[in-house]
Amino acid sequence: MGPGMTTTRIKTTCPRDCYDACGIVVLKKEGRISKVLGDPEHERSRGALCAKCALAYNGVWQDPSVRLLEPLRRSGPKGSGQFVPVSWDEALDDIANHLQSVLGQGSGSSIFHTHYTGTCSLIAGNMPNRFFNRLGATEVDPDTVCNKAGHEALKLMFGNSFGGFDPRTADETQCLLIWGANPSASAPHIHKHWLSGLKKHASLIVVDPIAHDTAQLADIHLQPQPGTDAVLAYGLLHVLKERGMLDEAFIAASVQGWEQIQDEIRRCTPAHVAAITGVDAALLERAAGLYGAGRSLLWMGQGLQRQPQAGNIMRAVALLPTATGNIGKSGSGFFFMNAFPDRGVDMDMLCGTALRSGPINTVSHMDLVEALVEPERCRVLFTWNNNIAASNPRQTDLRQALAREEIFHVALDLFHTDTTRYADYVLPAASFLEFDDLVVSYFDYTVSAQVKAAEPLGQSLPNQEIFRRLALRLGLSDEALYESDAELIASLLVQMGVDESFASLSSKGTIPWRETPVLHFQDGCFPTPSGKVQVAASEWVAAGQPEFPQASSDMPPAPGLYRLLSPADVWLMNSSYGNDERIRTRLGAQKAWIHPDEMLRNGFAEGQRIQLSNASGALVLDIHGSDRVPRQVVLLPKGRWLSHEAANANVNVLNPGEKTDLAESSAVHGVLVRLDALS
Numbered sequence: 029m030g031p032g033m034t035t036t037r038i039k040t041t042c043p044r045d046c047y048d049a050c051g052i053v054v055l056k057k058e059g060r061i062s063k064v065l066g067d068p069e070h071e072r073s074r075g076a077l078c079a080k081c082a083l084a085y086n087g088v089w090q091d092p093s094v095r096l097l098e099p100l101r102r103s104g105p106k107g108s109g110q111f112v113p114v115s116w117d118e119a120l121d122d123i124a125n126h127l128q129s130v131l132g133q134g135s136g137s138s139i140f141h142t143h144y145t146g147t148c149s150l151i152a153g154n155m156p157n158r159f160f161n162r163l164g165a166t167e168v169d170p171d172t173v174c175n176k177a178g179h180e181a182l183k184l185m186f187g188n189s190f191g192g193f194d195p196r197t198a199d200e201t202q203c204l205l206i207w208g209a210n211p212s213a214s215a216p217h218i219h220k221h222w223l224s225g226l227k228k229h230a231s232l233i234v235v236d237p238i239a240h241d242t243a244q245l246a247d248i249h250l251q252p253q254p255g256t257d258a259v260l261a262y263g264l265l266h267v268l269k270e271r272g273m274l275d276e277a278f279i280a281a282s283v284q285g286w287e288q289i290q291d292e293i294r295r296c297t298p299a300h301v302a303a304i305t306g307v308d309a310a311l312l313e314r315a316a317g318l319y320g321a322g323r324s325l326l327w328m329g330q331g332l333q334r335q336p337q338a339g340n341i342m343r344a345v346a347l348l349p350t351a352t353g354n355i356g357k358s359g360s361g362f363f364f365m366n367a368f369p370d371r372g373v374d375m376d377m378l379c380g381t382a383l384r385s386g387p388i389n390t391v392s393h394m395d396l397v398e399a400l401v402e403p404e405r406c407r408v409l410f411t412w413n414n415n416i417a418a419s420n421p422r423q424t425d426l427r428q429a430l431a432r433e434e435i436f437h438v439a440l441d442l443f444h445t446d447t448t449r450y451a452d453y454v455l456p457a458a459s460f461l462e463f464d465d466l467v468v469s470y471f472d473y474t475v476s477a478q479v480k481a482a483e484p485l486g487q488s489l490p491n492q493e494i495f496r497r498l499a500l501r502l503g504l505s506d507e508a509l510y511e512s513d514a515e516l517i518a519s520l521l522v523q524m525g526v527d528e529s530f531a532s533l534s535s536k537g538t539i540p541w542r543e544t545p546v547l548h549f550q551d552g553c554f555p556t557p558s559g560k561v562q563v564a565a566s567e568w569v570a571a572g573q574p575e576f577p578q579a580s581s582d583m584p585p586a587p588g589l590y591r592l593l594s595p596a597d598v599w600l601m602n603s604s605y606g607n608d609e610r611i612r613t614r615l616g617a618q619k620a621w622i623h624p625d626e627m628l629r630n631g632f633a634e635g636q637r638i639q640l641s642n643a644s645g646a647l648v649l650d651i652h653g654s655d656r657v658p659r660q661v662v663l664l665p666k667g668r669w670l671s672h673e674a675a676n677a678n679v680n681v682l683n684p685g686e687k688t689d690l691a692e693s694s695a696v697h698g699v700l701v702r703l704d705a706l707s
């Protein structure tokens with residue numbers, strides 16, 4: 029082999045919004061990336077990327093004919109898709125001029141920005157907030173489109189939503205209860221390796237309306253109607269209490285408000301619960317017995333809390349580890365998200381909170397349309413790291429709002445998306461393969477290096493560099509706006525207590541954050557006002573919740589209506605990859621699934637084109653029968669690109685943007701639709 033054919037191997041990490049945070053190996057031949065693969069030494073990926081990323085990272089992610097290569101300026105009406113290439117200088121000067129004129133009138137808060145999880149790496153995902161904090165901009169609260177209700181509920185109850193069980197302690201568990209998560213789609217390696225390992229010594233219970241692949245792996249699958257989970261949780265508590273399986277000592281020492289829920293527990297007999305949830309009473313009793321017997325883990329999924337009564341549901345389900353003392357001991361605990369603030373990352377430093385001159389203005393994603401259509405309220409809009417036209421509720425209204433000429437819109441992305449179409453300027457972002465950063469898994473307690481494997485494609489730049497350059501055009505002098513990636517990486521490693529250089533971390537890819545497993549609440553102290561688990565507390569009332577969790581549920585859909593569930597798609601990462609040809613081939617036409625009996629009842633043929641509709645909109649697609657879906661439910665996974673669909677819309681055209689009962693978060697799994705055959 030000649031010197032020109034040398035293959036180099038670079039370890040890096042997938043920074044997408046995914047529990048797995050896979051280790052990656054990039055192979056380079058003659059200085060060019062020849063293949064992006066899973067790292068065989070990484071505990072999760074074990075040599076294989078998930079099917080979607082294996083295609084996309086070797087497909088669109090590196091394809092110069094699909095990636096944005098240079099800044100673009102709009103040259104036709106908004107949304108028309110007409111753009112001309114411009115230089116970075118031209119683009120940044122013009123954008124800075126627009127910002128100057130708004131700032132000159134003292135209306136920093138009319139500069140809006142929406143961002144989320146295009147990349148979850150620490151710097152590219154967070155540092156741009158410094159720029160917006162300095163301008164006094166309005167932040168569209170990122171978590172409100174995903175998991176804010178769950179975070180708020182766990183924070184009110186336990187004082188911390190960012191730290192859950194350490195998966196390494198699972199060796200000591202006898203039971204894992206997965207409630208409203210679907211690892212087979214959203215955490216494919218955890219499903220494949222971790223769960224099958226765990227099943228060798230522990231039982232698996234899954235609570236989900238859909239019999240997905242993880243539910244099929246379970247020893248017990250409880251299949252409630254959506255939105256009935258609080259009643260189900262109380263039913264489990266009823267059985268646990270009857271069988272004397274509660275941890276009375278833990279309750280006495282560490283729980284506030286336990287006595288207030290006794291009536292709810294009493295009335296939730298298995299028969300009562302079965303009537304409301306549809307879960308067989310005997311199966312519920314078996315599940316309670318398994319969970320109550322051993323050290324048990326509880327994984328509370330994101331799907332669980334995208335319900336109208338999300339706050340109440342989360343607190344009711346979180347009663348299970350509380351009641352059984354499955355907290356603070358190895359092999360026990362609950363997990364929602366092991367996020368990086370829990371690993372020492374100083375979020376205020378990373379996001380530049382100190383650069384604000386006053387309190388931050390925020391608005392929920394659920395209220396974005398109102399903000400955009402109100403004259404003068406929003407004059408400049410930045411969208412970076414997300415694709416709101418595809419991911420947000422009220423798709424039709426949002427697209428109309430984005431088409432308003434009054435709003436000066438700057439969009440950053442790797443690709444020309446359904447959102448960038450509406451922008452005045454589209455700025456090309458570099459991909460995670462093209463710059464250094466840090467990745468912190470939200471499942472495992474690890475720290476990983478994201479390592480530059482290639483030069484940015486075309487003229488693209490990492491998010492943070494785009495905002496550094498824009499700050500310079502605005503003549504801003506705050507040093508924090510210009511901190512380099514290398515400086516930031518070094519201080520983040522120190523904050524996390526990682527005693528290694530980035531070079532050393534890069535050679536390993538991923539390291540454990542702590543050598544020994546993390547055990548939350550081991551000392552029995554909870555960072556709540558009372559120092560206890562707050563089952564009932566005035567803080568709940570102040571947050572607009574009842575004092576204690578209610579054994580309540582959503583009403584079943586009225587006759588003729590169906591509950592629409594739109595969770596993660598196996599082939600997509602939110603809306604990412606919806607533009608990859610090979611992935612689109614696998615996705616096929618947009619389709620939804622209902623129970624075979626419902627197919628019969630409606631007289632639908634397999635694959636027939638039907639219409640889903642409600643007051644928000646209508647979507648025409650193919651309908652299929654599946655006994656994995658319960659009656660009265662339609663399954664239609666999220667994430668299709670509008671412009672690649674015959675309907676020029678995806679499931680969010682049906683999403684009215686209803687808020688949860690806590691934290692103004694998305695109640696997208698509560699949407700109701702009707703189904704009609706097309707004549």
Ligand SMILES: Nc1nc2c(c(=O)[nH]1)N[C@H]1C(S)=C(S)[C@@H](COP(=O)(O)OP(=O)(O)OC[C@H]3O[C@@H](n4cnc5c(=O)[nH]c(N)nc54)[C@H](O)[C@@H]3O)O[C@H]1N2
Nearest residue numbers: 144146147174413414415419440441457594602603604666
């Ligand atoms: N119906 C329905 N809708 C939902 C949900 C649901 O369950 N049902 N789930 C919601 C949830 S949980 C979430 S988190 C949101 C997610 O929604 P979004 O945050 O909009 O996520 P994506 O659709 O993946 O958009 C990320 C964009 O970032 C781009 N990107 C990738 N890397 C970079 C980068 O380095 N820089 C920049 N500038 N861009 C980059 C990608 O190309 C992509 O266009 O969707 C929500 N929408």
Ligand SMILES: Nc1nc2c(c(=O)[nH]1)N[C@H]1C(S)=C(S)[C@@H](COP(=O)(O)OP(=O)(O)OC[C@H]3O[C@@H](n4cnc5c(=O)[nH]c(N)nc54)[C@H](O)[C@@H]3O)O[C@H]1N2
Nearest residue numbers: 208209210213214254255329330331595596597600601602
């Ligand atoms: N392949 C892939 N992976 C992803 C993503 C993706 O789009 N595609 N998105 C990423 C993001 S942003 C997130 S937030 C996570 C989300 O990943 P998860 O935490 O797995 O959450 P979801 O996929 O939204 O929904 C999980 C399950 O919740 C169930 N569910 C819905 N309503 C109810 C209910 O009322 N009760 C109960 N018990 N269950 C209910 C759904 O049927 C679904 O099976 O996945 C991440 N990983």
Ligand code: SF4
Nearest residue numbers: 042046049050078081
């Ligand atoms: S999206 Fe998830 S499963 Fe796929 S490569 Fe990235 S971390 Fe792994």
Ligand SMILES: [Mo]
Nearest residue numbers: 045174175330
């Ligand atoms: Mo999410």
